[in-house]
Amino acid sequence: MRFIERYPALSKEVACNIYAVPTIDSLIDLPTYKLIMTSTGIAYKEVREAPINLQGVSGMLLTDERVLCLERSRVYFHRRLGSALHLGTRVNRLEEDANGVWVNGRRFDVVVDATWGHFLRPPADVFYEPTLLLYYEGPVDHPAVTLVDGPLCSVYPTDDPSIYTLSSVTHTPLGIFSSAVDAHAFRDNAVTATLIEQKRQQMETHISRYMPDFRDKFRFVGPQTAIKTKLFGNHDDRSCYVFHQGRKIIVMSGKVDTIFVATERILAALEAEYGGDLLDVSSTLKRELPR
Ligand SMILES: Cc1cc2nc3c(=O)[nH]c(=O)nc-3n(C[C@H](O)[C@H](O)[C@H](O)COP(=O)(O)OP(=O)(O)OC[C@H]3O[C@@H](n4cnc5c(N)ncnc54)[C@H](O)[C@@H]3O)c2cc1C
Structure with missing residues (x-):
């Protein structure tokens, strides 16, 4: 639905x-x-x-x-993603250092590997x-x-x-x-x-x-x-798995309709990592209460 x-x-x-x-x-x-x-x-x-x-x-x-x-989906995402989409580009190299993650020599903050475990092997x-x-x-x-x-x-x-x-x-x-x-x-x-x-x-x-x-x-x-x-296993598991390793996020997508699960887990991982440390912010309630 x-x-x-x-x-x-x-x-x-x-x-x-x-x-x-x-x-x-x-x-x-x-x-x-x-x-x-x-x-x-x-x-x-x-x-x-x-x-x-x-x-x-x-x-x-x-x-x-x-x-x-399928064809409508191809056209839809082609239009939505515009020049961000690079088809026919094989990722051969991926390195991570303190400054970022380097994909084929180009720097990014984070990489999501959605190759279904064909490039990075999932920890499973x-x-x-x-x-x-x-x-x-x-x-x-x-x-x-x-x-x-x-x-x-x-x-x-x-x-x-x-x-x-x-x-x-x-x-x-x-x-x-x-x-x-x-x-x-x-x-x-x-x-x-x-x-x-x-x-x-x-x-x-x-x-x-x-x-x-x-x-x-x-x-x-x-x-x-x-x-x-x-x-592996006889349970025929088709759930979506998202693994987070440093600046790399590996998605095992299960079935097509699990894209929402993957999206939510990726956003949660990014929020946790880059949302900022707010632990030192304390309540202002006492100051705001009417006297
Ligand atoms: C026979 C069969 C029947 C299925 N039936 C159903 C069904 O009825 N319902 C359902 O929901 N799902 C079904 N599925 C599962 C569904 O096809 C997958 O869940 C879906 O395709 C996953 O999409 P994805 O984009 O995550 O991965 P994929 O479609 O596998 O795409 C991964 C992409 O990564 C690219 N890639 C790999 N290595 C690199 C690299 N080094 N650099 C750049 N790109 C790379 C590949 O070229 C590929 O385009 C079926 C699958 C199969 C094989």
Whole structure:
């Protein structure tokens, strides 16, 4: 809600957004899933019939989850940040001394590293996971379908009305690497046409289990690779972490909507550091009281 309030133009509604709970493969049954949605305050409407052919599911919930408008976001921040934004500039060097922090040889008071742990390593137990999503062309305004909960899959719209992503909790992750450099090397060298074709078959088989006519309706148009930074542990933690080290602030952003958490923590850290020492200012109340 906060994201929509602050950036109303940067996301849009999904005409029909279905969360479906598979009867056999879900880790959580339908009543429990509904209970979690309700207790989290997420609006949904249970429906008996979907406008598309879905099989093997014990229930369907229509949600108000939206889709990010990537190109609008790019234009928006480009305009807002103006000449302060330098795209295509790799930070190679970062040194800190008593006078400031030097980024590629230029002095700043403070630096916020928002590279998701790809430049400065966060002081946390993290790993790097290259990922593969697949883009498909499909019918305009086809419903979004997310199978929950567990090692399942999803067909989700993008900001182009006929392009969708297919992702799978099982097949989208490509490996686990302890360093960002190794994860990049893997993504850039090992994601070959053969691997993409193999993953495509696996993901299409996965989604066809619940959407049997997926292959008839959708045409593969290309892959999208990325690298996720995650915390070790089975808790699937997607919280936002902000670490403060001297003049360096390292952000691990979690999900997109955690930008507000990051902003608040960064401002709090700066306020604490540069807000000034006010401990020697004492109360003037006695002087101000009427006599
Ligand atoms: C497959 C996948 C699915 C996801 N699905 C969702 C979802 O459904 N909902 C959701 O909210 N989130 C989702 N996420 C997470 C979301 O993408 C991230 O939370 C978000 O992109 C984080 O934004 P960010 O700007 O913090 O980091 P990033 O988008 O990772 O940006 C970091 C930037 O730092 C730059 N950089 C790195 N090193 C340097 C350097 N040395 N010098 C200069 N620049 C550098 C990189 O080029 C990059 O542009 C998903 C992520 C993946 C990979």
